[in-house]
Amino acid sequence: xxxxxxxxxxxxxxxxxxxxxxxxxxxxxxxxxxxxxxxxxxxxxxxxxxxxxxxxxxxxxxxxxxxxxxxxxxxxxxxxxxxxxxxxxxxxxxxxxxxxxxxxxxxxxxxxxxxxxxxxxxxxxxxxxxxxxxxxxxxxxxxxxxxxxxxxxxxxxxxxxxxxxxxxxxxxxxxxxxxxxxxxxxxxxxxxxxxxxxxxxxxxxxxxxxxxxxxxxxxxxxxxxxxxxxxxxxxxxxxxxxxxxxxxxxxxxxxxxxxxxxxxxxx
Ligand SMILES: C[S@@+](CC[C@H](N)C(=O)[O-])C[C@H]1O[C@@H](n2cnc3c(N)ncnc32)[C@H](O)[C@@H]1O
Numbered sequence: 001x002x003x004x005x006x007x008x009x010x011x012x013x014x015x016x017x018x019x020x021x022x023x024x025x026x027x028x029x030x031x032x033x034x035x036x037x038x039x040x041x042x043x044x045x046x047x048x049x050x051x052x053x054x055x056x057x058x059x060x061x062x063x064x065x066x067x068x069x070x071x072x073x074x075x076x077x078x079x080x081x082x083x084x085x086x087x088x089x090x091x092x093x094x095x096x097x098x099x100x101x102x103x104x105x106x107x108x109x110x111x112x113x114x115x116x117x118x119x120x121x122x123x124x125x126x127x128x129x130x131x132x133x134x135x136x137x138x139x140x141x142x143x144x145x146x147x148x149x150x151x152x153x154x155x156x157x158x159x160x161x162x163x164x165x166x167x168x169x170x171x172x173x174x175x176x177x178x179x180x181x182x183x184x185x186x187x188x189x190x191x192x193x194x195x196x197x198x199x200x201x202x203x204x205x206x207x208x209x210x211x212x213x214x215x216x217x218x219x220x221x222x223x224x225x226x227x228x229x230x231x232x233x234x235x236x237x238x239x240x241x242x243x244x245x246x247x248x249x250x251x252x253x254x255x256x257x258x259x260x261x262x263x264x265x266x267x
Pocket of ligand 1: 019020021022025133134135136151152153154171
């Protein structure tokens with residue numbers, strides 16, 4: 001979302017804050033922003049060792065990288081990107097001890113090092129504030145007129161697809177409920193909010209009214225669905241496009257007016 005907005009001059013934010021509770025992920029963003037050339041060098045070394053190895057040695061190299069502890073921030077970021085590019089389906093999952101536990105992916109020639117992409121991302125993040133907090137804390141800052149996009153762990157569509165372990169603690173229904181109430185508070189403060197999640201009954205119910213915090217009446221949201229490509233599913237036949245839910249606290253008219261007013265005038 002952030003990189004997409006930035007690529008469009010009409011939508012590019014003047015100021016942006018990106019937040020995630022996963023401190024490894026936030027460190028990767030910081031290293032891409034502040035030390036991209038060192039990252040390119042470290043990732044280049046991992047990429048070369050992996051791509052030059054035969055099938056068996058590649059697997060061995062992957063598991064050795066997965067089980068070792070990073071030696072510093074650059075190494076942490078290089079190892080994170082390396083594992084993301086070579087693991088099964090680009091999945092991110094940790095066990096209860098917070099250790100990355102996705103198996104090897106066995107792609108023939110994964111693009112581990114994308115020098116141009118990393119330099120572009122570094123440039124895009126130049127003036128961005130990166131924070132690592134629970135959403136409850138992070139959502140205290142936005143003020144009336146700000147725009148917040150939320151991309152929480154998706155509510156699983158079925159019991160077998162229950163995958164919410166981006167961090168040590170699982171993001172269960174009580175977390176989805178807590179997030180909905182935080183969004184109600186943003187709405188009361190005049191902050192514009194867009195949330196994406198799976199088009200699952202519990203989430204649909206949550207955003208189409210029901211109860212608010214401490215017995216207050218619940219707030220309703222404008223709901224849209226969009227087809228989203230999903231690479232992550234244990235069943236290959238369910239890996240195509242699926243309905244994804246978008247919940248918004250502003251109308252389509254408001255959206256149109258805001259877009260028109262941000263367009264440069266020909267005069
Ligand atoms: C669907 S992913 C979105 C990832 C990110 N937007 C991206 O595209 O790289 C959900 C993210 O929510 C984060 N998360 C989980 N619990 C959180 C919490 N309580 N507060 C803030 N972020 C949380 C996870 O670490 C994970 O990165």
